[in-house]
Amino acid sequence: MDVDIGNALASVASPGVSRDALDRLDERVATAHERIAVGRGDDEHGYAALNLPDRTNPDEIRAAVEPITGPDGGDIEALITVGIGGSALGAATIVDALDADLETVFLDNVDPTWVREALDALPLERTAINVVSRSGTTAETLANFLVVRDAFESAGVDWTERTIVTTGESGPLRDLADAHDLPALDVPDGVPGRYSALSAVGLVAAAAADLDLEALLDGAAAEAETLTGSLYECPAYAYGATCHALAARGAQVNAFMPYAESLETTAEWFAQLWAESLGKDGLGQTPVRALGATDQHSQLQLYRAGPRNTQVTFVTPRERASQSIPPTDVDDLAYLGDGSLADLLDAEFRATEASLAAAGRPTVRIEIERVDAFELGGLLYGLEAACVMAGELAGVNTFDQPAVEWAKKATRGLLGGGDFEEAQAVAEKSALRVER
Ligand SMILES: O=P(O)(O)OC[C@H]1O[C@H](O)[C@H](O)[C@@H](O)[C@@H]1O
Numbered sequence: 001m002d003v004d005i006g007n008a009l010a011s012v013a014s015p016g017v018s019r020d021a022l023d024r025l026d027e028r029v030a031t032a033h034e035r036i037a038v039g040r041g042d043d044e045h046g047y048a049a050l051n052l053p054d055r056t057n058p059d060e061i062r063a064a065v066e067p068i069t070g071p072d073g074g075d076i077e078a079l080i081t082v083g084i085g086g087s088a089l090g091a092a093t094i095v096d097a098l099d100a101d102l103e104t105v106f107l108d109n110v111d112p113t114w115v116r117e118a119l120d121a122l123p124l125e126r127t128a129i130n131v132v133s134r135s136g137t138t139a140e141t142l143a144n145f146l147v148v149r150d151a152f153e154s155a156g157v158d159w160t161e162r163t164i165v166t167t168g169e170s171g172p173l174r175d176l177a178d179a180h181d182l183p184a185l186d187v188p189d190g191v192p193g194r195y196s197a198l199s200a201v202g203l204v205a206a207a208a209a210d211l212d213l214e215a216l217l218d219g220a221a222a223e224a225e226t227l228t229g230s231l232y233e234c235p236a237y238a239y240g241a242t243c244h245a246l247a248a249r250g251a252q253v254n255a256f257m258p259y260a261e262s263l264e265t266t267a268e269w270f271a272q273l274w275a276e277s278l279g280k281d282g283l284g285q286t287p288v289r290a291l292g293a294t295d296q297h298s299q300l301q302l303y304r305a306g307p308r309n310t311q312v313t314f315v316t317p318r319e320r321a322s323q324s325i326p327p328t329d330v331d332d333l334a335y336l337g338d339g340s341l342a343d344l345l346d347a348e349f350r351a352t353e354a355s356l357a358a359a360g361r362p363t364v365r366i367e368i369e370r371v372d373a374f375e376l377g378g379l380l381y382g383l384e385a386a387c388v389m390a391g392e393l394a395g396v397n398t399f400d401q402p403a404v405e406w407a408k409k410a411t412r413g414l415l416g417g418g419d420f421e422e423a424q425a426v427a428e429k430s431a432l433r434v435e436r
Pocket of ligand 1: 084085086087132133134135136137138141193194276401404405
């Protein structure tokens with residue numbers, strides 16, 4: 001990926017970063033880069049994720065997937081992935097971005113109507129199940145898996161022939177995989193869920209959909225090669241450092257706005273990465289999911305004229321599919337005729353970027369060549385490295401998520417799954433009700 005931070009400079013925007021401040025920050029980027037390199041060298045928790053492009057073995061993933069999908073996915077029409085957060089969003093991002101030729105359903109919520117409708121709509125005799133949980137204990141994932149198994153049994157389909165599991169070394173899901181002799185892959189050590197897209201966690205669904213795993217990993221490896229000790233030479237660090245500097249100057253919100261429909265899920269993945277990694281100690285930017293050009297017609301008003309607390313991150317491919325716009329004899333529409341949808345979307349992007357700069361609002365532009373496996377691998381890796389750099393600069397623990405764990409424990413306590421003091425807080429809720 002390439003990054004253009006020109007519209008985040010103090011000469012353009014407020015909040016904005018001066019060149020002097022960037023130069024000073026660059027010294028801290030060099031130190032942070034050394035820390036990251038040591039962490040990678042020692043395979044330390046979290047930092048190990050940045051080694052995935054070299055560690056992930058696509059043949060191993062395909063070999064585990066093939067028994068349940070048939071060669072090249074030929075035996076199945078659909079894949080249900082049961083997982084949540086980092087155990088679903090990476091896989092969803094990849095299959096959505098790369099337009100997989102397989103129906104993929106992600107059960108990452110436990111809304112009963114939605115789960116029931118999703119299962120009712122699938123040809124279960126031609127559907128495989130991909131269960132993913134690092135801990136193997138996440139309530140939503142385990143509950144949904146039990147519901148899915150039951151639906152298969154009711155339909156007379158042997159789920160044990162159709163299920164692949166990706167989980168940690170031990171835990172209830174590992175036990176279940178062993179008990180039923182299911183193909184099982186490991187969540188690599190030291191890789192938190194939100195950094196695991198380029199491991200079996202994100203790639204089983206991609207393999208089932210017969211996507212190019214090698215190209216994804218090659219793109220990520222090429223991005224890894226760009227990690228150097230200066231933000232002026234490394235796009236990922238330029239992005240991470242600029243976000244850090246803008247946040248420190250009041251950009252509490254980061255609106256992530258790809259100008260490509262297929263990258264809409266990438267914005268969801270980014271939201272988890274940014275929020276769980278950087279939302280610590282009263283710091284962090286609130287990630288907002290946006291989509292160009294659609295959200296020009298809803299959110300843009302706020303970003304241009306609302307509080308000066310937002311940075312907009314654009315992601316735009318240089319190449320797009322061709323779809324011409326037919327000519328018309330309506331005079332007012334003549335400017336559209338003989339053009340293309342790609343030109344229109346690019347013009348929308350450049351106009352939006354300019355409109356924010358003209359109002360002195362900071363934006364960062366991330367460019368990729370096109371939306372393909374190689375470029376997507378690079379984009380995901382680059383954003384992860386950016387996030388790690390932002391975390392280093394902020395001095396937070398980028399790789400834990402104690403606030404999320406708190407709610408997980410409270411939920412388990414409420415359901416009688418253990419004695420968790422967090423559950424007490426539910427009974428202590430204060431109320432001021434206004435009723436119909
Ligand atoms: O993979 P699992 O252990 O099931 O965890 C799934 C998700 O659970 C929690 O919500 C964590 O905060 C996420 O980071 C994690 O991705």
